[in-house]
Amino acid sequence: MDYQNEFIVAVRHRLESGSARQLSRRYKKGELVRVRKGVYVDKEHWLGLKPWDRYAATARAVAAENPSAEFCFETAALFWGLHIVGVPTHIHLANASRGHAGSRSPNTTAAALAPAGTTGLERIRGYGIYRHSYSTDTVYLRGLRLTGLAQTAVDVLARSSFTKGVVLADHAISAARFPSLFMSKAVLGTAVKGLASEAKRQRVNLILGFADENSGSAGESLSRAQIHLLGFPAPELQYEFSDARGFVARTDFFWRDQGVIGEFDGDAKYLRDEYLGGQSAREAVLAEKKREDRLRALGFKVVRWDWATANNPALLTAKLLAAGLTPLRNTPGRTIHQRTQG
Template identity: 40%
Template sequence: MPDLPPLLLSRDSMVHGLTPNELAKRVRAGALVRVRHGVYTDGPAWRALKPWEQYPLRIQAAAEMLQKPTIFARHSAASSWGIPTIGVHPVQVLTLKNDGGRSRGGIRRHFAARTDLKVVQLGGFLVTDRIRTVLDLAAFSPFAEAIVPLDHVLRDDPIHGLPALTKAELEAGIGAIYSAAAARRIRAAIAFADPASGSAGESWSRALIHAAGFETPILQQKFSDAAGPVGYADFYWKESKVVGEFDGEEKYVKDEFLRGRTASQAVVAEKNRENRIRALGLHVVRWDWANLKEPGALERKLAAAGVARRRTRSAVLDAQNRL
């Protein structure tokens, strides 16, 4: 995550020597951008951020303007915990009054009973605890998207210094908070979750593979040839003799993946690894974020590569819709 530019509140603009007219003029010129009513930030820095990188700033801006105390939940709490999610979402907060709430101005409110509600202070915000955060996402997100945060919390998070949660802890957190239908969705997602998925993209891929009715792949399969270890494959279908690789941009830009290499050196090394895998008599199919976002794209790639199905896609979707 890149460094985020500071926020400028309109109520403090005079401290910075900006009159309301000068503030408006800078917005029109693009020097500033309005994050939400009454909150601004540096325009060029904002535009350099990807939408999901802008999201924490949207949360900060909401925290500045909302009545205190505000409890952030679902995707907003996940962002604060460093838990990956799919898509860009409005800022999400809890209301403890069951009056329907009011969702507007880029903020979505959800009712939550006080019973069993665990809230912690994180980065200056009040957020739902990790277990409640991922359970809410599992209850109210599509199955394939819900798997991403669940897989993540089942692994240690060294970046944020957080230990892995267990499936038993997640199951125990369901309690009586959710409806019977929501609880079934959560339990199905927990049962499918797997800490062996190495990234958000791999988790989303795995869930889409399951929804499309393909055979369950082996995760992180190790390969070797006569020259020694080749490396690990994201997905491996032994019977179909197919290896699947998700290409996230982090593989070629993040230090922990580059291990001292340049991006071009990483690309060459990846190509050499793929050639060695192909030499073992295996077919390699690759996909990226764009393929995951395009409905049916991953399914078509795997079908063309000859990956076997355990049952038809429609049968899988019918089973999920009954949850």
């Protein structure tokens, strides 16, 4: 795919029209955003993008500016389709010389509009460039140069906190959620051997050892990792329940000994058409309530939480304690907190 067609590229525009003055006029009138040097996009389109989409578009603009750009770490993970938590602050590039390595601030700009004197970009995040002095092979994927899939996954895991790492690892090994590209733990383990330090190898191996292909979503993976760090007993995943009327539900988490069922509720469950199965959001909520009533009638306690709770150890602890769960111990993984550069 030619990502230059997504943008107005000054070099191409000049070849086709004989001049770049029209771009300058449109930029000064506030109609265009300069994403990278010589790479423009319609401002209203740019302002309407969600953060993840704007991040991906910024990376594609980097490729339009420099077709030889080689993406690594979280940026490569995004284009491979791996699940990562949170939008990175930088576009990550590999194979930079030592003299060119380091971070650069965002340089996406727009002209100020009179009389307000604002550009419209004040309320949104821009993404800088982080060039890494990291020599590695890259492959082509849809017109972009990326580090290989297994290498990308392991590189991101080596930079991640335990919780964020589990989200990616669970997804990477899941044939159900990552069907065309999923990898075995053995394949990822081979890639781990190429990491530069023993500390990184130990970190990634700990995450891979905990990873579970049965985790049903990124939110469930994040929750499971937090539950582990908080010292609560490990739940059974995707347990199926039936009553006299037949199948009731396949639940996210089940603590058999305590008689507790845990459910992670992501917004997509009620808002995205592919999750609603032809129902309206209201119908989906009512169906979920009836499902939960049947689980309670079987004698189980049901506790639910969302992204905000899964991301907040104190809130999740309060939820689980109120449901009757008790922490068993402080696990070794609790000390794993790695700050990601960029």
